Amino acid sequence: MIIANNVTKKFGKLTALNNVSATCGKGQCIALIGPNGSGKTTLVKCMLGMVIPDNGFITFNEKNILHDWLYREHIGYMPQIGRYPENMTIGQLLNMMKDIRFKSGGQSLDEDLVKAFKLPDLMQKRMRTLSGGTTQKVSASLAFLFNPDVLILDEPTAGLDPVASEILKEKIIAEKQKGKLVLITSHILSELDDLVTHVIYMQDGNLLFHKSIDRLREDTGEQKLSKAIASVMQKN
Numbered sequence: 001m002i003i004a005n006n007v008t009k010k011f012g013k014l015t016a017l018n019n020v021s022a023t024c025g026k027g028q029c030i031a032l033i034g035p036n037g038s039g040k041t042t043l044v045k046c047m048l049g050m051v052i053p054d055n056g057f058i059t060f061n062e063k064n065i066l067h068d069w070l071y072r073e074h075i076g077y078m079p080q081i082g083r084y085p086e087n088m089t090i091g092q093l094l095n096m097m098k099d100i101r102f103k104s105g106g107q108s109l110d111e112d113l114v115k116a117f118k119l120p121d122l123m124q125k126r127m128r129t130l131s132g133g134t135t136q137k138v139s140a141s142l143a144f145l146f147n148p149d150v151l152i153l154d155e156p157t158a159g160l161d162p163v164a165s166e167i168l169k170e171k172i173i174a175e176k177q178k179g180k181l182v183l184i185t186s187h188i189l190s191e192l193d194d195l196v197t198h199v200i201y202m203q204d205g206n207l208l209f210h211k212s213i214d215r216l217r218e219d220t221g222e223q224k225l226s227k228a229i230a231s232v233m234q235k236n
């Protein structure tokens, strides 16, 4: 579905991605893991067309994304830090997004998270007045709202309270079961245990490994993702 082919991205002298290749398929939930600054967000942004690789290319459903922005209709993106027009209310923001997406032939709406996070009670609140966690709830709701085939979630549970975090995890599992591709970056490895089918591990811009969770468990003899990753890191 999404394939990164030998992607390299430099910011000045820093190589944020070094010849990274990865194939991400339908029905997979892939955890992008690695230390701070290892290139996870840069890889995700390359997939979204927000960062253009210096070398290599990305395909979405076998088409190079470089000159074809329409593929983004099929992706729901939850950024690490969502930035929104601060004077808009939540209601205005959701309506604006519906307007934009439906004009470009958007998909059916999925308001499960809007309801589960009780956003209808907060529609009059302006974005600048929201707590960090509520802004995250808006970001999550927007990512799932247009029923996309692919969900790219960058640190999705950061700032969410335990109840909201659980609601989001259940939603991710439900969407994966429908055959969607979910890419998720997180530092809270314990949260990923019930979710992920595959792990991509990044370090210093290099993709160190890309394995199914079963394979990773087999190779390390550890059941928990956090322990399996720790075991791999100790060996490197």
Ligand SMILES: Nc1ncnc2c1ncn2[C@@H]1O[C@H](COP(=O)(O)OP(=O)(O)OP(=O)(O)O)[C@@H](O)[C@H]1O
Pocket: 011, 014, 016, 034, 035, 036, 037, 038, 039, 040, 041, 042, 043
């Ligand atoms: N626009 C940019 N300009 C300059 N350097 C950048 C830019 N974006 C990212 N970088 C650098 O590229 C490297 C990789 O950053 P990236 O955000 O991809 O890391 P990450 O693995 O997502 O980190 P974290 O876990 O902290 O979110 C970092 O050293 C970062 O400072």
